[in-house]
Amino acid sequence: MGVETWLLLVSVVVLALWAYSRWRLSYWSSRGITAPPALPFLGHAHKIFSKTQGRWVFDDEVYTKYGGSTFCGTYEMHRPVLMIGDPDLIKHILVKDFDHFVDRRTMKMQHESDKIINEVLVMKTGEEWKSLRSIMSPAFTSGKIRGMFPLVCDIADVLVSFSLKQAATQPYVDMKDYFGRFTMDTIASCAFGIECNSFKDVNADFPNKAAAFFSMSQWRFLKFLMFLTFPSLCRVLKIRFNPPEMDFFEEVARETVAAREKGHKRGDFLDLLMEARDNQNSPNNKRKGKHCLMSCRTFACP
Structure with missing residues (x-):
């Protein structure tokens, strides 16, 4: 032609x-x-x-x-x-x-490394969502959440001490950075049960992995648009959406849950979720509760 x-x-x-x-x-x-x-x-x-x-x-x-x-x-x-x-x-x-x-939009992912995201509460629909929500709801009462307040206070004391120390030697202090560290330490302590001590170690793994997790590269941005507009194609191609840092949070959650099951309690949010899971009498509900516990910790924390 x-x-x-x-x-x-x-x-x-x-x-x-x-x-x-x-x-x-x-x-x-x-x-x-x-x-x-x-x-x-x-x-x-x-x-x-x-x-x-x-x-x-x-x-x-x-x-x-x-x-x-x-x-x-x-x-x-x-x-x-x-x-x-x-x-x-x-x-x-x-x-x-x-x-x-009742149902939200869903983005079911087929890549092996992303499958735990499919267990997050906000990714569920219908009766499965209702079942998981009933398991997690007892962990969100005001009384139980108030029980974590001492953990937050401990980190707040570290923030105050660190800020006073820096203010004594510097003409100004970057409070945005300090409150970012405070927030990350609080999440790590209350949700994951670990002490990342970002005030003492600026190269701590947890905050650095979280920052990398939330960074939006051009390629990740394009993948996000693809998941929104062509979800079927993404499922066929088994495109991975989450960055490798997701594996870090998943491993931390698994290790922490394993330690708690051996009797190491802190009275934090992770303990509340495990308690809500274990209060389910049905074996099926208990299984779902564990999936919800794991996925919630890895997805929601950063």
Whole structure:
């Protein structure tokens, strides 16, 4: 075929794809719901997942200009998303009509190293979610959480001592860095039962692994978009989403649980989860409780 024929075919394909994208991005307008202007194929993904501009900037723009204070539509690529700001409507969704909105979006992962993420509570749906939630709920009573307060106070004392020591020798102190260390030490102590002592050792494994876990490289960002837009393709290709640092947190959780099962108790959040797990009389519930315990520790901590 000649060059003109190829150009014609390419033009037809491009126009067809453009028309398809326009049709997909007319979902909200065809239903009389306001939506911000969207780019073909991307929708609002370039603003929602922008690395140079925080997500809250786009949310504030949508809330103030496009009806988000009540409700309006947005798009993640071609996926329509309803943004709701009306308190009464939110109450209906989260309380009165919760039985219609119980499930969240899921991203089932097939890579062997990511399978523990599939056991996280927020990844579950239906009766399985309900069962796991009933196991974990007793660990979140105010009285039990208050029991961890001494652990937080111990780390707060270290923060104060460290800050006073630094202030005595430096013209200024970086409190953002100090509170970041305080937060990481608190999570490590209350959730994992380990002392990472980031105030004494700036190269401690736990905070460094957590920082690496949350860093969003370009490749990881692209994989995240793929999981959102082409989940079936990601499952077929068995693409791994989580970075290798996930293996570190999983191993730490397993070792800590094994030590606790031998009788080493600290009265922290991990003990509460193990207690909630062991209070289940059903062998099936106990098995699920253990999965929930492990996945919650590895996924939620950083």
